[in-house]
Amino acid sequence: MTEQAPIVIVGTGLSGYSLARELRKQDKDTPIVMVTADDGVSYSKPMLSTGFTKDKDADGLAQASPDAMAEQLNLELRTHTTVTGIDVDGHTLLLGDERLAYHKLVLAWGADVIRLGLDGDGQERVFSINDLMDYRAFRKALANGRRIAIMGAGLIGCEFANDLRNGDYSVDVIAPSDAVMPGLLPDVAAHAVQRELENLGVRFHLETVVERLDRHGNGVRLNLANGDTVDADLVISAVGLRPRIGLAQGAGLATGRGITVNRALETSAPDVYALGDCAEVDGHVLLYVLPLMACARALAKTLTGERAEVSYGAMPVMIKTPCCPTAVCPPPAGADGDWEVERDGTSVKALFRNPQSEVLGFALTGRFAVEKQALSREVPPIHG
Numbered sequence: 001m002t003e004q005a006p007i008v009i010v011g012t013g014l015s016g017y018s019l020a021r022e023l024r025k026q027d028k029d030t031p032i033v034m035v036t037a038d039d040g041v042s043y044s045k046p047m048l049s050t051g052f053t054k055d056k057d058a059d060g061l062a063q064a065s066p067d068a069m070a071e072q073l074n075l076e077l078r079t080h081t082t083v084t085g086i087d088v089d090g091h092t093l094l095l096g097d098e099r100l101a102y103h104k105l106v107l108a109w110g111a112d113v114i115r116l117g118l119d120g121d122g123q124e125r126v127f128s129i130n131d132l133m134d135y136r137a138f139r140k141a142l143a144n145g146r147r148i149a150i151m152g153a154g155l156i157g158c159e160f161a162n163d164l165r166n167g168d169y170s171v172d173v174i175a176p177s178d179a180v181m182p183g184l185l186p187d188v189a190a191h192a193v194q195r196e197l198e199n200l201g202v203r204f205h206l207e208t209v210v211e212r213l214d215r216h217g218n219g220v221r222l223n224l225a226n227g228d229t230v231d232a233d234l235v236i237s238a239v240g241l242r243p244r245i246g247l248a249q250g251a252g253l254a255t256g257r258g259i260t261v262n263r264a265l266e267t268s269a270p271d272v273y274a275l276g277d278c279a280e281v282d283g284h285v286l287l288y289v290l291p292l293m294a295c296a297r298a299l300a301k302t303l304t305g306e307r308a309e310v311s312y313g314a315m316p317v318m319i320k321t322p323c324c325p326t327a328v329c330p331p332p333a334g335a336d337g338d339w340e341v342e343r344d345g346t347s348v349k350a351l352f353r354n355p356q357s358e359v360l361g362f363a364l365t366g367r368f369a370v371e372k373q374a375l376s377r378e379v380p381p382i383h384g
């Protein structure tokens with residue numbers, strides 16, 4: 001019975017679809033079933049923060065319908081179907097009252113947005129944008145507003161700030177850190193990006209947080225801990241993501257910050273694998289596209305009979321702030337070394353060198369951003 005069961009992939013984000021594509025390169029016929037809680041439309045999530053810059057709404061960002069994907073990949077696709085549990089001993093997925101047998105199971109079900117529990121009656125104006133359906137709802141709500149407040153000054157908050165200014169919206173960014181993109185950019189590069197976003201008209205309220213959010217006139221008023229207020233029509237919450245581990249924990253799978261997998265993407269349960277935003281791969285939680293693509297390639301090999309381990313090369317991230325093009329490849333956490341900085345206005349080249357003078361990471365802004373590829377070749381791969 002289990003022998004004939006399909007490979008089941010849960011999730012149709014970039015991880016799920018990339019894996020299905022890689023699988024079909026190796027094997028045209030093995031039965032595959034994809035299950036997703038959303039509408040199954042194929043899209044590139046990083047493009048969500050470029051809608052105004054590229055003049056595309058949610059429909060414009062959609063790449064293929066679920067039917068087209070199912071046909072192209074020769075698989076069965078079940079949309080609007082939420083997995084509610086996993087019976088690892090029975091090799092069965094629970095979909096509410098229904099049970100779906102699997103031969104191999106791949107969890108590619110992403111990460112949840114962190115939601116702040118704020119006081120006040122203005123919560124219905126708060127949007128988190130973590131998929132195309134969220135983006136569609138946000139763009140619809142935008143029809144009634146010009147003033148946007150963004151909570152969070154990380155990569156996603158800064159990208160939306162730039163994009164919304166490109167769409168001529170008024171933008172305020174509120175964040176507890178003293179610089180943008182803390183943990184991702186060294187201060188010198190962060191200040192350059194902030195300066196250019198300010199030149200574009202973004203107002204920053206750093207080292208403070210939103211304490212209350214109340215209806216006010218046609219919009220909302222945000223009361224900040226530093227005593228300031230910000231009036232807005234809509235609020236984007238971009239305060240972080242947390243890998244989805246609840247259902248995996250419920251099924252007895254080992255979890256840490258994400259679903260624990262080794263370099264072969266194997267969880268602690270037989271025939272169950274994980275990749276993408278939900279996975280902690282050999283201790284690394286990397287919520288970016290390049291790592292998930294590398295995982296998809298390795299896992300496709302394993303699932304077609306040739307066990308393979310993922311190897312991560314240098315994985316630079318391009319930050320989509322066109323007012324200040326930025327590329328970053330953070331050094332490994334806790335690495336020994338120092339930043340060596342070359343600066344020309346808001347163009348910054350910061351290289352993280354270890355005591356042997358090897359480059360372990362970099363941050364490039366402005367005119368230096370084009371050096372990304374050459375520098376990526378110098379940075380050693382990520383080891384465990």
Ligand SMILES: Cc1cc2nc3c(=O)[nH]c(=O)nc-3n(C[C@H](O)[C@H](O)[C@H](O)COP(=O)(O)OP(=O)(O)OC[C@H]3O[C@@H](n4cnc5c(N)ncnc54)[C@H](O)[C@@H]3O)c2cc1C
Pocket residue numbers: 010011012013014015016035036037038045046047048049081082083084108109110111129130131156159244275276277278286287288289290292317318319320
């Ligand atoms: C605005 C924005 C900009 C970004 N920009 C960049 C960038 O420039 N570069 C970069 O490298 N990364 C970027 N990222 C991160 C990158 O997009 C993500 O790491 C990646 O898309 C995650 O893909 P995923 O398939 O793992 O998860 P997701 O895309 O979240 O997919 C999860 C899937 O699982 C399904 N699912 C969840 N729970 C269940 C359930 N219980 N049952 C059934 N289905 C379920 C969902 O419906 C969905 O189909 C950005 C992210 C955002 C939000």
